[in-house]
Amino acid sequence: MKGFSKQKSLVLSLCLLLLVLTACGSSNTSSEPGDQQNQGNSAPVAENKSLILATTTSTENSGLLDYILPVFKEETGIDTKVVAVGTGKALQMGMDGEADVLLVHAKADEEKFVQEGHGIERFDVMYNDFILVGPKDDPAGIKTNAPQDIIKAFELIEEKQENFVSRGDDSGTHKMELNLWAEGNMEPQGDWYLSAGKGMGDVIMMADELNGYTLADRATYLSIKDKVDLVIVTEGEGRLFNQYGVIAVNPEKNDQINQAAAQVFVDWILSAETQQLISKFGMEEYKQSLFIPNAQ
Amino acid sequence: MSEIWMGLKGALTLLTSLNREVYDIILLSLYVSLTSTLIAALGAIPSGIWLGLKDFPGKKIIIRILYTFMSLPPVVVGLVVFLFISRKGPLGFLEINFTPTAMILAQICILFPIITGIVFNGTKERGEQVKLLGKTLGANRWQVLILLIHELRVNIFTAIITGYGRAVSEVGAVMIVGGNIKGHTRVMTTTIAMLQSMGQYDLAIAIGIVLLLLAFIINSILYHFQQGDS
Numbered sequence: 001m002k003g004f005s006k007q008k009s010l011v012l013s014l015c016l017l018l019l020v021l022t023a024c025g026s027s028n029t030s031s032e033p034g035d036q037q038n039q040g041n042s043a044p045v046a047e048n049k050s051l052i053l054a055t056t057t058s059t060e061n062s063g064l065l066d067y068i069l070p071v072f073k074e075e076t077g078i079d080t081k082v083v084a085v086g087t088g089k090a091l092q093m094g095m096d097g098e099a100d101v102l103l104v105h106a107k108a109d110e111e112k113f114v115q116e117g118h119g120i121e122r123f124d125v126m127y128n129d130f131i132l133v134g135p136k137d138d139p140a141g142i143k144t145n146a147p148q149d150i151i152k153a154f155e156l157i158e159e160k161q162e163n164f165v166s167r168g169d170d171s172g173t174h175k176m177e178l179n180l181w182a183e184g185n186m187e188p189q190g191d192w193y194l195s196a197g198k199g200m201g202d203v204i205m206m207a208d209e210l211n212g213y214t215l216a217d218r219a220t221y222l223s224i225k226d227k228v229d230l231v232i233v234t235e236g237e238g239r240l241f242n243q244y245g246v247i248a249v250n251p252e253k254n255d256q257i258n259q260a261a262a263q264v265f266v267d268w269i270l271s272a273e274t275q276q277l278i279s280k281f282g283m284e285e286y287k288q289s290l291f292i293p294n295a296q
Numbered sequence: 297m298s299e300i301w302m303g304l305k306g307a308l309t310l311l312t313s314l315n316r317e318v319y320d321i322i323l324l325s326l327y328v329s330l331t332s333t334l335i336a337a338l339g340a341i342p343s344g345i346w347l348g349l350k351d352f353p354g355k356k357i358i359i360r361i362l363y364t365f366m367s368l369p370p371v372v373v374g375l376v377v378f379l380f381i382s383r384k385g386p387l388g389f390l391e392i393n394f395t396p397t398a399m400i401l402a403q404i405c406i407l408f409p410i411i412t413g414i415v416f417n418g419t420k421e422r423g424e425q426v427k428l429l430g431k432t433l434g435a436n437r438w439q440v441l442i443l444l445i446h447e448l449r450v451n452i453f454t455a456i457i458t459g460y461g462r463a464v465s466e467v468g469a470v471m472i473v474g475g476n477i478k479g480h481t482r483v484m485t486t487t488i489a490m491l492q493s494m495g496q497y498d499l500a501i502a503i504g505i506v507l508l509l510l511a512f513i514i515n516s517i518l519y520h521f522q523q524g525d526s
Contacts, residue, residue, distance in 0.1 A: 085493055092495030168478060170494045194394075195478035197490035206475050209383055209393050 050079040051261040054099035056172055057199035059244075060084035062219035062290055067281050072268055078261050086171030086199070094118050097253030101262040103269075105172040105244045119247035125269055126278050126291040127243045130176060132234035133204070133221055134162075134213035142213075142233040151184040153234040161192040163212025165203050168195030172242070177215045180239065204228060217242055219290035222282065244291070246270070270295040303501025310502050317479070322506060325483040328396055328470065329463035332403035337456050340411035344455070345444055347412070348419025349427060362416070365409035370402075374469030377402040381473065394475040399483070402469040407459040414458060418451030419444070450521065457518045461511065 059065050060082060069080050083090075083099065087106045093099040095118050103125065104110060114122050132153050134142060140162045146152035157164050166188070167174040181188050194210065196203050200220040207214040208228035221232070248266050251259035268274055275293035282290035310318050347358070381387045381398055392398045426447045430440040445452065467485035474481035476490055484507045491500035 085495075089493055089495040096495075169490065170496075191480075194475075194480070197476050197478070197482070197486075197494075202475075206394065 049077055049261065050081055051101065051258055051265055052081045052083060052099045053101050053103060053265070054083045054085065054090040054093040055103040056087050056090065056105060056244075057084050057201065058105075058173070058217045058220045059103060061199065061201045062217075062223045062282075064219065064278070064281055064291060068269075068274065068277055071274075071277060072265070076261075076264055076268065078264060080265070084199075086167070086169045086174065088170030088175075091118075094247070094249045097249065097257055100249055100258045101265050102247045102249065103244060104247075105242055106175050107243055107245060109175070110245045110247060114247060118250055118253075120250060122245045122247045123266065123270055124294055124296060125244045125246045126275075126293045126295075127241060128217055128219050128291045129235070130173065130215055130240040130242050131218050131221060131232050132213060133207065133216055133230040134233045135211045136229055136231050138231075138233055139211075140213070143231075146234055148234065148237050150180055150234050150237055150239055154180055154184050154186060157192075157213055158186055158188060161190065163192050163194060163207070163210045164188065165207040165210065165212050165214045166193065166195045167200065167203050167215075168197045169199070171200075173200060173215060173217060176240075176242070180215070183239075204230065219282070222286050222290060243294075299497045300501055302498040303505060306498045306502035307505035310499075311506065318503075320479065321482055321484055321487055321503070322510075324396065324481075325464060325485070325507075326510075328399045328483060329403065329460060329466075332400045332407060332463050333456060333460040335400070336404045336407035336459060337411055340408050340459075341415050341445070341452055341455070342441075343408075344412040344415025345419045345423065345441070345448070347416045348423045359416070362409055362413050366413045368406060368409065369468065370406050370466045371468035371472070373405045374402050374472035377405060377469070378472050393473065394477060394481060396474070396481060398473040399470045399481060402473045403463045403466065406466065406469060407463055410462060411455045411459045414455035415448070415452055418448050418455075422448065453521055454518065457514060460514065464510065464514075465507065 053065075055065070061084070065082055069082070073079060083093065085093070087104040087109070090099070090102050090104045091106075091109060091113055094102050094113065102110075102119070110119075110122050113119050132142065132150060134140070138144075140153075140156045140160045142153045142156050146156060166177060192212075194206070194212070196206055198206070200216060201224055203214055204216055204221060204224055205228065206212075208230050213233070214230075218235075221230075246266055246269055248259065248262040249257055251257045251262075275295055278291050278293045279289050282288060347355075347362075377398065378393070379385050381390060381393050381401070383393070392401070423444060426444050427440055430443045435443060465485065467489055470481070470483055471486050471489065474483070474486065476482050476486040482490075484503055488500045488503050488507070491497070491503070
């Protein structure tokens with residue numbers, strides 16, 4: 001029996017140790033750039049000052065949100081909980097009243113969302129562009145034959161049956177890709193067309209592993225460019241334009257929707273200062289803006 | 297609540313519709329988890345029995361490590377296996393990344409310690425007795441082993457079923473090394489995770505119910521066997 005109590009005390013002390021460790025961990029303030037470590041001077045944040053933002057995997061994977069949200073918190077005291085999913089799911093969360101505000105990229109669907117009364121109003125925030133990336137040796141020969149023609153590039157991939165990894169997750173990028181196949185009157189089918197049902201970062205990694213091509217947003221690609229052997233094979237044409245919009249969810253859905261904070265967020269992301277901040281994102285690391293702000 | 301109700305209806309429609317894609321997903325789930333359970337069991341059962349009977353220096357440490365490995369997070373196993381079989385990894389030449397083979401490999405790594413641990417526990421308790429009995433009856437080594445397996449059959453069966461239950465319900469590792477590719481490496485658990493991320497809750501619940509049904513059937517079998525023994 002003595003051994004048992006010894007064990008018990010060991011387990012207990014382990015639990016205590018864990019508790020202490022987690023407490024230490026959570027009290028550490030993150031040292032993001034632009035996040036001043038001023039402990040003790042932050043005003044007590046009100047109970048309902050947290051905001052749920054449903055957005056696309058690209059805004060999170062690229063690091064944009066980590067770059068701008070600390071500034072939002074500092075200016076308004078509002079804590080933003082980011083749920084990064086595909087555009088389809090983000091809109092679904094809005095419909096279900098599980099998010100307060102959306103930052104997504106599928107204009108037609110967004111307008112429908114507002115028309116059906118799920119959201120208050122849609123605003124343009126910024127845009128970036130899609131690119132086709134593929135293996136360095138470019139087995140489909142796209143870089144030479146279709147450097148600025150995405151439909152032709154898709155035709156080449158289908159013709160040569162080179163691996164193509166699709167997001168397959170009902171995201172904005174996936175919708176864009178399906179539209180492009182449709183525009184070229186093609187129905188991608190066969191062992192070369194791999195539908196992954198995963199986020200942008202995962203899919204780029206998979207394309208790299210499988211020596212295949214994939215349609216990606218420039219921001220996410222640039223953020224993991226160093227980890228993969230993929231290069232840009234097609235870019236810079238009108239069809240690949242990618243507009244992001246912000247929508248505050250209709251507060252009549254349920255009484256838990258934080259409309260006040262959502263409105264603050266919308267006003268803040270459309271403000272001149274934030275738009276300026278967005279245009280600076282990526283300059284240091286990639287010598288180019290990853291998102292070009294275009295709020296009216 | 298309505299989603300769950302819709303899911304129930306959806307599950308029935310799914311199972312009765314004979315939709316090829318759905319059945320492919322279910323069959324692949326069964327194929328991957330059964331194969332990995334079988335291969336892991338073939339190695340783990342003798343290992344567990346051996347560990348239960350033999351004494352050697354450092355055994356305590358080995359057992360502690362084994363118990364730790366019994367609760368390895370599948371995601372970690374998936375990550376390690378992925379790094380080994382990725383193109384840049386030491387096993388990259390096999391080109392098995394994002395194939396069912398890779399999924400089986402990862403699941404073997406998860407199941408091996410679990411089955412070994414459970415068999416070891418059973419052997420520890422009754423192995424010595426059985427061994428002595430066999431020896432007094434004049435059995436040789438192989439006959440002793442067969443006798444052991446026969447005597448410990450309920451424990452071994454429990455180990456296999458537990459392992460299988462873990463395999464069929466596991467999502468972290470198969471998602472990483474399989475990649476959830478439609479028609480190639482998509483199994484029930486990765487489908488559920490994907491559908492949830494797409495906001496298609498009814499279909500996700502439906503496949504979840506199919507998964508639960510399978511688990512129920514397997515547990516019923518286990519219960520039946522255990523009852524039969526006592």
